[in-house]
Amino acid sequence: MAVYTDISEDELRAFIAPYGVGELKSYKGIAEGVENSNFLVHAGDDTFILTLYEKRVDPADLPFFLGLMEHLATHDISCPLPVKRGDGTVLGELAGRPAAMVTFLEGVWMRRPSAVHCAGVGTGMARMHLAGADFAMQRRNGLTVEDWRPLWQQCLKAHPGMDRDLAQETEALLATLEEQWPRDLPQGTIHADLFPDNVFFLGDELSGFIDFYFACTDALAYDVAVALNAWCFERDHSYNITKGKALLDAYDRVRPLTDPEIDALPVLAAGASLRFMLTRLYDWVTTPEGSLVVKKDPQEYIRKMRFHRTIGSAREYGLDLHARKSA
Ligand SMILES: Nc1ncnc2c1ncn2[C@@H]1O[C@H](COP(=O)(O)OP(=O)(O)OP(=O)(O)O)[C@@H](O)[C@H]1O
Numbered sequence: 397m398a399v400y401t402d403i404s405e406d407e408l409r410a411f412i413a414p415y416g417v418g419e420l421k422s423y424k425g426i427a428e429g430v431e432n433s434n435f436l437v438h439a440g441d442d443t444f445i446l447t448l449y450e451k452r453v454d455p456a457d458l459p460f461f462l463g464l465m466e467h468l469a470t471h472d473i474s475c476p477l478p479v480k481r482g483d484g485t486v487l488g489e490l491a492g493r494p495a496a497m498v499t500f501l502e503g504v505w506m507r508r509p510s511a512v513h514c515a516g517v518g519t520g521m522a523r524m525h526l527a528g529a530d531f532a533m534q535r536r537n538g539l540t541v542e543d544w545r546p547l548w549q550q551c552l553k554a555h556p557g558m559d560r561d562l563a564q565e566t567e568a569l570l571a572t573l574e575e576q577w578p579r580d581l582p583q584g585t586i587h588a589d590l591f592p593d594n595v596f597f598l599g600d601e602l603s604g605f606i607d608f609y610f611a612c613t614d615a616l617a618y619d620v621a622v623a624l625n626a627w628c629f630e631r632d633h634s635y636n637i638t639k640g641k642a643l644l645d646a647y648d649r650v651r652p653l654t655d656p657e658i659d660a661l662p663v664l665a666a667g668a669s670l671r672f673m674l675t676r677l678y679d680w681v682t683t684p685e686g687s688l689v690v691k692k693d694p695q696e697y698i699r700k701m702r703f704h705r706t707i708g709s710a711r712e713y714g715l716d717l718h719a720r721k722s723a
């Protein structure tokens with residue numbers, strides 16, 4: 397569940413007063429999510445999401461995240477819009493935590509996305525990348541190739557009895573990625589955590605993106621690689637090329653991938669699988685039993701890491717290189 401910090405009605409009433417959203421009618425904690433405390437707030441005639449940022453979010457990054465949501469929401473991308481207070485600011489403090497209110501987004505996330513949803517996320521992500529091109533702020537990706545080895549070392553330190561096969565293959569992949577990581581691909585503002593639980597749909601139509609708290613400035617194609625990992629594998633860990641093709645072709649139609657991006661896709665996808673394997677493994681080995689944090693299974697991403705080792709070109713993910721050439 398994700399209500400780490402509880403709030404009283406009186407403090408919430410005082411908190412929302414400067415937002416000019418009307419009288420507080422009701423509020424309740426939201427169980428989903430693992431990073432922050434989230435509440436559904438009804439005030440005046442509207443519904444909002446109130447987030448209290450917990451310790452894993454650096455307060456110095458909040459202007460970037462909230463600024464990006466405002467930029468995208470005002471550039472035709474459906475995502476939560478931070479609500480401004482009378483003085484124009486969006487960030488406040490509640491129960492000793494930095495806190496902000498954003499507009500409520502209709503829709504639900506897809507527990508079992510189909511190829512149609514994968515195409516939707518491909519199109520939506522490409523539009524988001526184009527809309528983010530003139531966002532003025534920058535933020536370094538704190539979980540990119542240089543950060544993986546220190547994270548791996550922290551995992552080893554916390555769990556000295558690490559499985560030997562896993563240790564060997566992780567070391568080998570780290571070394572390969574450190575050597576081969578592409579540094580000069582087109583850069584931009586990326587979401588960096590575009591998993592199904594962060595994309596809402598109404599029926600088969602994408603209704604919006606949430607959870608921009610890993611967003612950063614990095615290779616646009618890395619975002620594609622994260623999504624490929626998160627959307628195009630089945631529960632039995634097999635890769636679904638129909639979904640991969642749907643996502644990649646849809647993305648490519650809105651923002652054509654460059655040749656270097658296409659060439660780099662297998663390396664980027666392997667890197668993305670390592671990134672999520674490592675953060676999950678870190679949580680797995682450092683979170684005490686009985687803690688409120690919901691630990692996600694690193695095993696899923698170990699399987700994905702192994703899969704990407706077998707891939708030689710973007711074509712094997714389903715990208716229709718032939719159709720691109722003749723277009
Ligand atoms: N703007 C929004 N509109 C509607 N629902 C929202 C909105 N923002 C968040 N939610 C709801 O709150 C839940 C948790 O939000 P979010 O994913 O941002 O939390 P989090 O703590 O950052 O978690 P995680 O990083 O693990 O995904 C979502 O699954 C969704 O149900």
Ligand SMILES: N[C@@H](CCO)C(=O)O
Pocket residue numbers: 589591672675676692
């Ligand atoms: N999307 C991440 C978790 C939080 O952002 C994962 O599934 O590991």
